[in-house]
Amino acid sequence: MAEQRGILIGTAVEPLPLRADADYAQTIPREFNLLTSENVLKMGPLRPDLLTYYFQEADFLVDFAESNGMKVRGHTLVWHNQLPEWLTNRTYSPSEMTWILNDHITTVMDHYKGRIWAWDVVNEAVLDDGSLRPTVFLQALGPEYIEKAFRWAHAADPDALLFYNDYGAEGLNEKSDAIYTLVKDLVERDVPIDGVGLQMHVDIAFPPNPADVAANILRLSALGLQVQITEMDVVTSGDPADAERQAEIYAEMLQVCLEAPACTAFETWGFTDRYTWQGTQTAPLLFDAQYQPKLAYFALRDVLSRPTP
Numbered sequence: 188m189a190e191q192r193g194i195l196i197g198t199a200v201e202p203l204p205l206r207a208d209a210d211y212a213q214t215i216p217r218e219f220n221l222l223t224s225e226n227v228l229k230m231g232p233l234r235p236d237l238l239t240y241y242f243q244e245a246d247f248l249v250d251f252a253e254s255n256g257m258k259v260r261g262h263t264l265v266w267h268n269q270l271p272e273w274l275t276n277r278t279y280s281p282s283e284m285t286w287i288l289n290d291h292i293t294t295v296m297d298h299y300k301g302r303i304w305a306w307d308v309v310n311e312a313v314l315d316d317g318s319l320r321p322t323v324f325l326q327a328l329g330p331e332y333i334e335k336a337f338r339w340a341h342a343a344d345p346d347a348l349l350f351y352n353d354y355g356a357e358g359l360n361e362k363s364d365a366i367y368t369l370v371k372d373l374v375e376r377d378v379p380i381d382g383v384g385l386q387m388h389v390d391i392a393f394p395p396n397p398a399d400v401a402a403n404i405l406r407l408s409a410l411g412l413q414v415q416i417t418e419m420d421v422v423t424s425g426d427p428a429d430a431e432r433q434a435e436i437y438a439e440m441l442q443v444c445l446e447a448p449a450c451t452a453f454e455t456w457g458f459t460d461r462y463t464w465q466g467t468q469t470a471p472l473l474f475d476a477q478y479q480p481k482l483a484y485f486a487l488r489d490v491l492s493r494p495t496p
């Protein structure tokens with residue numbers, strides 16, 4: 188259904204349940220055509236020490252995706268969270284951090300060259316007030332670390348799509364304005380960036396305004412960028428009565444994406460309430476903990492089945 192609408196439908200995946208849970212492994216290729224590495228391509232899991240790259244778990248995910256004809260999103264090359272101890276327990280000079288970050292991006296992307304369709308090159312670099320997040324990368328390299336990351340990524344795999352990815356900036360607010368300004372500047376300086384990921388982590392009590400999300404996607408697309416919904420989940424109170432409103436919110440966001448030519452992928456952050464970073468009791472995803480499809484699942488299928496407006 189997604190292919191007919193020219194959009195990729197994806198989910199974040201972890202290797203542990205993929206090995207251990209047959210229902211998990213069977214649902215993914217049946218329902219999705221895009222797979223995001225939830226954790227194994229983050230710097231912490233990949234880099235036990237400065238000179239070591241531990242690719243085994245990510246190789247397993249990429250092999251699984253390829254054997255099921257799925258595209259892969261690599262998440263994420265430059266992020267302030269889940270960093271290895273050796274990177275955070277001392278400071279590095281600008282030249283040392285330049286070497287470390289260039290080596291990381293180049294080595295990881297070279298290892299998966301031609302196999303990973305899109306990368307979240309830089310993740311969550313902007314704070315809610317629009318300022319740059321004070322990370323080890325900003326501290327050592329200044330704001331230019333973002334441009335450098337994208338240039339190194341493009342040099343490593345010129346065919347991979349390169350994204351800036353963030354949360355809390357789906358609609359129109361101080362943060363999304365700052366991200367718009369940031370990526371506009373990158374585009375104007377010919378920095379190789381292909382798109383922006385809107386994570387879309389939603390609390391059912393504070394749903395995004397579809398018109399604002401559409402307006403945000405439109406202004407980003409006017410820069411020539413793709414926009415993708417990259418990590419959607421909708422946290423509920425756990426009351427089954429929330430399922431209907433949850434379904435509406437999922438459907439609204441997919442509809443916004445389908446109506447925006449620049450919106451090329453719609454992904455959830457996991458797909459079963461059995462495994463979610465939000466806590467099973469919040470029931471944020473499309474299938475329940477017993478892999479039964481929920482109203483949200485059927486609402487997305489309904490949106491996909493509608494004729495293109």
Ligand code: G3I
Nearest residue numbers: 225226229232262263268269310354386388418456463464
């Ligand atoms: O793999 C280790 C395991 O060996 C160890 O025994 C265990 C206990 O310490 O930790 C395991 O690592 C955990 C990892 O998830 C895998 O389960 C980390 O502690 C834990 O912090 C990590 O949480 C992840 C979180 O990002 C931080 O990296 C969540 O699963 C993941 O869903 C979440 O995803 C983020 C996106 O990357 C960015 N956008 C927001 C989203 C939600 O926070």
